[in-house]
Amino acid sequence: MPLAPSDDQITIDALTWDPYPIYRRLRAEAPILRVNSIGRTILTKAADTRAVKDDPARFSSNDPTTPMARAFEAHTLMRKDGEAHMAERMAMAPTFSPKNLKTLWVPAYEKVLNDYLDRLPRDEVVDLFPALAGPLAARVLALILGLPGASDEDLQRWSQALIDGAGNFGYADEPFERVAKANKEMNALLEARVPQVKAAPDQTALSVMVNADRPIPMSQIVSNIKIAIGGGINEPRDALLTILFGLLTNPDQREALMESGEWNLAFEEGVRWVAPIQVSGRVALEDVEMRGVTIPKGDVVMTVQASANHDEELFDHPERFDVFRKKASHQSFGSGPHHCLGTHLARQTIGRIALPTIFERFPNMELVDPSKVVWKGFGFRGPLNLPVRLNG
Amino acid sequence: MTRITFITADGAETTVDATVGDSVMRVARDANVPGIAAECGGAKMCATCHVYVDEAWFDRVGAAPEDEQDMLEFAASEARETSRLSCQITLSPDLDGLVVHLPESQI
Ligand code: HEM
Ligand code: HEM
Ligand code: FES
Numbered sequence: 001m002p003l004a005p006s007d008d009q010i011t012i013d014a015l016t017w018d019p020y021p022i023y024r025r026l027r028a029e030a031p032i033l034r035v036n037s038i039g040r041t042i043l044t045k046a047a048d049t050r051a052v053k054d055d056p057a058r059f060s061s062n063d064p065t066t067p068m069a070r071a072f073e074a075h076t077l078m079r080k081d082g083e084a085h086m087a088e089r090m091a092m093a094p095t096f097s098p099k100n101l102k103t104l105w106v107p108a109y110e111k112v113l114n115d116y117l118d119r120l121p122r123d124e125v126v127d128l129f130p131a132l133a134g135p136l137a138a139r140v141l142a143l144i145l146g147l148p149g150a151s152d153e154d155l156q157r158w159s160q161a162l163i164d165g166a167g168n169f170g171y172a173d174e175p176f177e178r179v180a181k182a183n184k185e186m187n188a189l190l191e192a193r194v195p196q197v198k199a200a201p202d203q204t205a206l207s208v209m210v211n212a213d214r215p216i217p218m219s220q221i222v223s224n225i226k227i228a229i230g231g232g233i234n235e236p237r238d239a240l241l242t243i244l245f246g247l248l249t250n251p252d253q254r255e256a257l258m259e260s261g262e263w264n265l266a267f268e269e270g271v272r273w274v275a276p277i278q279v280s281g282r283v284a285l286e287d288v289e290m291r292g293v294t295i296p297k298g299d300v301v302m303t304v305q306a307s308a309n310h311d312e313e314l315f316d317h318p319e320r321f322d323v324f325r326k327k328a329s330h331q332s333f334g335s336g337p338h339h340c341l342g343t344h345l346a347r348q349t350i351g352r353i354a355l356p357t358i359f360e361r362f363p364n365m366e367l368v369d370p371s372k373v374v375w376k377g378f379g380f381r382g383p384l385n386l387p388v389r390l391n392g
Numbered sequence: 393m394t395r396i397t398f399i400t401a402d403g404a405e406t407t408v409d410a411t412v413g414d415s416v417m418r419v420a421r422d423a424n425v426p427g428i429a430a431e432c433g434g435a436k437m438c439a440t441c442h443v444y445v446d447e448a449w450f451d452r453v454g455a456a457p458e459d460e461q462d463m464l465e466f467a468a469s470e471a472r473e474t475s476r477l478s479c480q481i482t483l484s485p486d487l488d489g490l491v492v493h494l495p496e497s498q499i
Contacts, residue, residue: 054433093437098462268499329429329499339432344466
């Protein structure tokens with residue numbers, strides 16, 4: 001079979017600022033396309049993205065061509081497959097058990113949320129990105145990981161440094177220097193925390209990994225904590241901001257949910273509408289035939305779940321935010337062996353607590369000017385700002 | 393060869409051939425039975441492979457262990473006594489003819 005068609009027109013800039021019209025065109029015209037500017041083959045149809053992620057035997061997560069290992073100073077679970085991946089994933093999984101969610105993390109989230117809502121200024125315009133969504137995501141993560149001493153500012157700075165370092169495909173110096181400094185600070189913090197959780201074990205991710213009967217190596221514990229810092233803040237932050245934007249620009253839907261209390265619908269629709277993680281990369285381990293083309297062994301494919309979530313075969317008017325749309329599976333949490341460990345946590349906290357609490361406390365909240373909200377991101381996507389008046 | 397029958401919430405039946413040793417989830421996915429999302433691929437992490445085991449079969453399949461019951465609380469459709477995660481039901485010869493009911497929704 002022939003190779004997939006290739007493209008020289010699509011730029012990283014275009015994918016970063018306004019990807020959805022591009023994906024719509026590709027779903028119709030070239031659902032498997034080699035995009036030269038990013039050096040990868042992108043898949044934009046829901047059936048294809050799911051098939052790749054569910055097939056780790058032929059599509060590995062171990063993409064050696066990303067700067068991720070250098071940024072993390074290690075290989076992390078996200079990039080591993082099979083047994084090695086499961087060992088590390090299961091090391092952290094007990095923290096996320098349904099019982100811990102219910103008895104520990106959901107109550108902790110409620111408390112932090114209410115404290116952070118209390119301190120928002122009432123009679124001026126507030127940007128909910130820095131004033132609420134960022135710090136809330138950071139604080140909750142700190143509690144779950146077992147890093148209560150880390151400040152919201154440090155956590156957000158480390159997270160951004162890791163993301164910029166791991167995304168530093170140009171191998172520029174500055175991001176690597178910034179992430180090296182962040183690594184030093186995180187290492188110091190973890191070194192101090194390990195004896196403490198050994199002395200007083202709890203259900204936090206650090207403690208569960210350190211105190212396991214057969215612990216994974218310390219270096220892997222450290223890198224897993226780092227990946228959770230790098231990847232556990234921006235998705236809940238961006239999901240919350242995206243859903244708030246959707247509800248604030250669709251007052252009829254917001255009204256209806258105020259009545260019905262089905263805030264979980266807003267959660268699912270928000271993460272479908274703009275997936276906080278838009279793409280997942282995999283490497284073909286052998287020649288694979290799909291949709292009439294051959295994906296050659298060694299090719300790096302980007303499965304675009306953002307596009308899968310807008311696939312016209314599953315969703316009518318996918319570009320609309322519509323909490324009452326006909327249910328269909330979105331892929332915002334991935335699928336297969338790397339399926340998000342934080343899925344239920346995010347669902348329970350954002351969908352069942354944050355949304356009702358925020359709209360009950362601020363029933364007249366208004367977006368200052370929807371056209372001023374800036375959206376950005378090819379890998380991770382969300383609004384960069386969300387200026388509102390809390391009391392309308 | 394064993395056979396499994398899936399019955400959707402609105403009563404549509406699909407019967408498929410299955411191999412001993414496979415999970416009920418895997419059988420459903422391989423045969424494209426609609427109504428099993430199985431997002432985590434069988435890791436007991438997603439609760440999108442929820443089924444209600446038919447009353448007549450429940451004794452043979454057995455109730456969900458405690459950790460599975462905890463996860464079932466996150467299922468989109470209400471968990472009942474006969475609820476199981478289908479990725480955790482492994483087919484044995486004595487499950488030939490098994491009947492499971494699909495919930496209204498997995499998401
Ligand atoms: C909870 C943690 C994280 C999750 C769930 C997550 C998820 C993802 C997903 C879904 C992708 C798409 C491609 C792939 O799987 O290779 C991805 C890629 C990527 N992630 Fe992670 N990530 C996490 C943490 C991080 C962190 C901490 C960083 C940065 C420091 C990072 C940097 C990247 C980069 C740069 C890519 C693009 C790689 C490529 O082009 O192949 N991720 N991540
Ligand atoms: C709305 C919020 C979130 C979204 C949309 C999201 C999305 C995702 C996606 C798409 C992946 C799959 C990566 C791949 O296929 O390569 C993933 C993996 C992961 N997520 Fe999440 N995530 C969210 C929240 C969280 C939170 C709060 C945590 C932790 C505190 C978390 C922890 C993880 C981890 C550890 C993985 C890696 C699992 C593995 O490789 O086995 N996520 N997430
Ligand atoms: S497939 Fe996810 S719990 Fe069964």
